[in-house]
Amino acid sequence: MINEKEVTIYDIADKLKVSIATVSRALKNDPVVNIKTRKKIFAMAEEMNYRSNNFARNLRNSRTETIGVIVPKLNSSFMSSVIAGIEKVLNASGYHLIISQSSEDVKKEIASAKTMFNNRVDGLLVSLAYDTTDLKHFDIFSKKNIPVIFFDRVLDNPHYTNILIDNKKAAKQATEHLISQGCKRIVHITASSKLNVYEERLKGYQEALATHKIKFDKKNIITCNLSFESGEAAAKLILKMKPMPDGIFATNDNCAVGCMLALKQAGIRIPDDIAFVGFNNDPVSKVIEPNLTTINYPGYEMGEVAAQSLINHLSGTSTMHATNKIILRWEFLARDSSQKIKSRAKNK
Amino acid sequence: MINEKEVTIYDIADKLKVSIATVSRALKNDPVVNIKTRKKIFAMAEEMNYRSNNFARNLRNSRTETIGVIVPKLNSSFMSSVIAGIEKVLNASGYHLIISQSSEDVKKEIASAKTMFNNRVDGLLVSLAYDTTDLKHFDIFSKKNIPVIFFDRVLDNPHYTNILIDNKKAAKQATEHLISQGCKRIVHITASSKLNVYEERLKGYQEALATHKIKFDKKNIITCNLSFESGEAAAKLILKMKPMPDGIFATNDNCAVGCMLALKQAGIRIPDDIAFVGFNNDPVSKVIEPNLTTINYPGYEMGEVAAQSLINHLSGTSTMHATNKIILRWEFLARDSSQKIKSRAKNK
DNA sequence: GTGAAAGCGCTAACAG
């Protein structure tokens, strides 16, 4: 248990009677070093249990090989899939990951950004908090040419890369599906946030209504924080509506499920009285009865793409200043919660 | 977008006509520096947007203020709660987190441990992979007195701290609950892993049977990987059993839910034909109908405790060599999936 | 109270 002395390239150089420069070069497998010397040095390094000192290396290189990730909440099925995807790609490329959660609070998001900055991350991956309305706190990064990439919860902007799905189109299809099932009074449950995801989904909902000549009514918009509990609360509001809606499009499965359970308890039949469509393809959507129709949202893939895109920026494969948008595919999953007329969907 | 030059303590010293030593001391708020000088230096640092260089500092201090976390899988409700708890405590203490997943594979776990070691984490938090059978790959850490703490998925050992719940007792209570509901043929669905969690739960199951003079039958043990899908597969086995069991205790909610859904589809009534108890209090347990009786398992808290305990080790509050076990409380949640005789449980 | 100076381990320019 005694603290062994750390072995350095000096120790290796001493033993082998070569210079530290040679050791340093050999360890990086620099072909300029004689192949035999390289082999000897590798062997000795192994034997002495040498491990390179990242601080010293980073101090010289001023790179950390560390990527920061800021997300609103770690414990959701979607977000943990994203992180898993990020982790996979980054680890494969030798990067490390430091993670921080904003807990849906801009203030904490700002603090996290600062911490990441001080820790000199080589790049940053961000999904914004609920109440974030501008991107000023990321200016420090762009000033130093540190790439920042936003995913899922993004804000339209001219400076950074955004990775997202076409929320408007997905929401439109979800709403049109309800309309095709005969729904006329469709409630939209969403968040009171300025983030693109919610704005776009609302737009998609409105567009679908417009296309089918259904008048948009503000009273049919319920805003909440999208939790399971707020879904239950939404159910109470819905039960008081006259006439009651015959279709509900919620921007989040969890919330939809909370709402469905509460409505079922109140005797509402789903989908016959009220048809449901959610968003995200959360695992619960296949447990609730009837199974929830939803939009499949590639969390794991989004993480992979975000990480890969960052790595490309870092390695210069893509130019720093190229601002773009990466749009991922999504998929509409029709399940029983919304099929009023057709034969019931197969389990999917 | 021009890369601004990084400001160092030399720059501050220059501007203020003091030495770098003074600046260094002042920045750490060392009382030996005149209070006025300290204030001036702080002000200037602020003005110049100084940020301390962690590499240089770490190179001197040989500490990283970084904690490594290795978990089997990131994307489970339980694990993300744990990580959230860890993140909270660690961030509050100024530590960073680097995360890696073993994907339930010892080989990747060994590789991750090595990476963490090379990155000189100050401490390590680990939940073991499915097929890990010994702790040799963590020897490198103990040799250098780097604390390693295991949580949840642990292996009994004399060298490291383990954080877990009393799985045997919890499993015993779960099983006894089924017995008290009149179950005589209780199937136990568990994992074919040597990890304590599964062994202890099996023991608890067996003890409960013994206490109530029910003969243990190996045929009543179904082993699988505990996924939702393997729960469905287990249902097929169960349907073929003659006589069919009248109670099932699964070591994981997800798996239990997969199994329940499949059995329901086959016309089995729950709890009347078969009563169910799960483990983990996963969100799905409150969505499935009937709601799943389960063991509440404090993931977030487990993360907090693990992180705090590591910090205590690091700060010397607790001695390095003290090996111990931290046992967290758990809670049995009786819900409808298991209540054959009593009036149905209130929603909990 | 403050400063000078050594050095943490490594990289890379330069020289041979």
Place this chain on the structure above:
DNA sequence: CTGTTAGCGCTTTCAC
């Protein structure tokens, strides 16, 4: 192909 050397930015003795 190999060695010498000057730092990277910071902390910390040791002097004054």
